[in-house]
Amino acid sequence: MTGSRHIDEQQIATLAAAGNADAMKQIYCFYAGELTATVARYVVDADAVRDVLHDSFVKIFSSIGNFSYRGEGSLKAWMKRIAVNEALARLKDENKLSTVSIDDSEIDIPDESPDVEHLDAATLMGLIKQLPTGCRTVLNLYALEHRSHSEIAALLGITPGTSASQLHRAKLLLAQMIRELN
Amino acid sequence: MNDDQQWLKHLSNKLNEYEEPAPEGLWDDIARSVAGGSAVPGPNTKQRARVMPLWLRRTCAAAAVAAIVAALWLVIVDIAPISHNQQPTETYSNNTDNNIPALNTADNRREATEEMENTVATTRIPVRNLAVATGTAVAASAQPIGGTINPSES
Numbered sequence: 001m002t003g004s005r006h007i008d009e010q011q012i013a014t015l016a017a018a019g020n021a022d023a024m025k026q027i028y029c030f031y032a033g034e035l036t037a038t039v040a041r042y043v044v045d046a047d048a049v050r051d052v053l054h055d056s057f058v059k060i061f062s063s064i065g066n067f068s069y070r071g072e073g074s075l076k077a078w079m080k081r082i083a084v085n086e087a088l089a090r091l092k093d094e095n096k097l098s099t100v101s102i103d104d105s106e107i108d109i110p111d112e113s114p115d116v117e118h119l120d121a122a123t124l125m126g127l128i129k130q131l132p133t134g135c136r137t138v139l140n141l142y143a144l145e146h147r148s149h150s151e152i153a154a155l156l157g158i159t160p161g162t163s164a165s166q167l168h169r170a171k172l173l174l175a176q177m178i179r180e181l182n
Numbered sequence: 183m184n185d186d187q188q189w190l191k192h193l194s195n196k197l198n199e200y201e202e203p204a205p206e207g208l209w210d211d212i213a214r215s216v217a218g219g220s221a222v223p224g225p226n227t228k229q230r231a232r233v234m235p236l237w238l239r240r241t242c243a244a245a246a247v248a249a250i251v252a253a254l255w256l257v258i259v260d261i262a263p264i265s266h267n268q269q270p271t272e273t274y275s276n277n278t279d280n281n282i283p284a285l286n287t288a289d290n291r292r293e294a295t296e297e298m299e300n301t302v303a304t305t306r307i308p309v310r311n312l313a314v315a316t317g318t319a320v321a322a323s324a325q326p327i328g329g330t331i332n333p334s335e336s
Contacts, residue, residue: 024216028209033201040202050205057212113189121200124193143190144197171189 005030009075017065024061031076032057035083037125041140042087044129052090056083084145088137088155096133097156114175127177135170138163 007030015023032053039052060079067078091097116124128136137156141147142163149160149167156163 021213021217025209025213028212032204032208034199036204037197037200037202041197046205050208053205053208054211054215057208058215061212061216113186114193116189116192116196119196121196124196125200125202128197143193146194171186 009072010069013064013067013069013075016061017067027060027075027079028057031079034076035079038080038144039083039087041125041128041144042084042137043090048090048094052083052086056086059086080145084141091133091137097137110175111172112175114171114178116174116178119178119181123181127174127181130177131170131173135166135173138166139170139174142167 007026012023012027016027035056036049036053039056040049043049043052056079060082067075069075088097119127128139131139138152141152141155142149147155149163152158152163153160158166
């Protein structure tokens with residue numbers, strides 16, 4: 001669903017910060033799909049996704065005056081960060097991150113990398129949603145938010161070693177699920 | 183790039199700009215919240231209940247039971263003397279059928295008077311005994327009542 005649309009982030013952010021409702025709606029229409037997919041990678045339940053998106057956009061529009069433009073894509077990155085933080089807060093509220101620290105390094109799955117290259121994005125997204133919350137969260141933060149294990153550890157209140165083992169677990173489970181698809 | 187990094191790169195490339203349709207009516211909710219001027223919780227947000235700890239609930243339940251038991255006990259204890267005190271009233275009410283109250287009869291008045299005199303008599307200290315017991319000096323001091331009493335005269 002990637003489009004070739006373009007938006008002047010700096011201008012639209014300035015207008016939204018001034019309270020321009022049209023600018024806010026434009027930002028919403030432009031980024032809602034991407035933010036929905038981002039949140040849905042962390043929070044699987046549809047009602048929870050809606051809540052997190054709502055709170056994220058309200059936070060975005062109420063604090064957009066604090067946003068400082070740093071080049072093309074910085075508004076999207078800023079908005080995604082807010083949405084990811086809201087999703088993590090939701091998971092913490094629901095105590096779903098407590099499973100992250102479980103030591104499951106002894107799962108009996110062959111150690112191989114998942115063949116994601118030949119999957120379409122929607123199928124891959126569906127498989128990621130099926131992963132256990134702990135390793136799914138670590139995979140999202142590591143692979144898609146490009147956080148280090150130390151940063152993930154600090155965010156989730158776990159050790160960097162646990163973060164690494166959860167990523168390994170995600171890799172094995174994903175590889176197994178892809179094998180079962182074929 | 184090793185195999186471990188390769189699959190992560192593929193995953194990132196595929197999902198980085200992936201989009202899903204936003205929930206229906208979401209913008210209307212957001213617009214309402216923004217127009218309201220504050221970051222109010224979403225319509226489906228589960229409000230955090232004020233959770234009373236289990237131990238507190240149990241304590242409250244035990245206290246409530248104890249209070250009920252104590253209240254019942256007080257009521258029972260309070261009722262018992264009342265029914266006991268009510269007996270004379272019932273007796274009196276039985277006497278309202280023109281039965282003459284006991285103290286109003288002449289015989290009973292006499293009996294009561296005699297009983298009173300007997301009581302006074304038994305409680306009066308015999309002067310002679312008192313003199314014997316306490317000696318002359320004391321007997322002399324008792325003279326106004328029983329006259330001069332000399333222990334040697336008795």
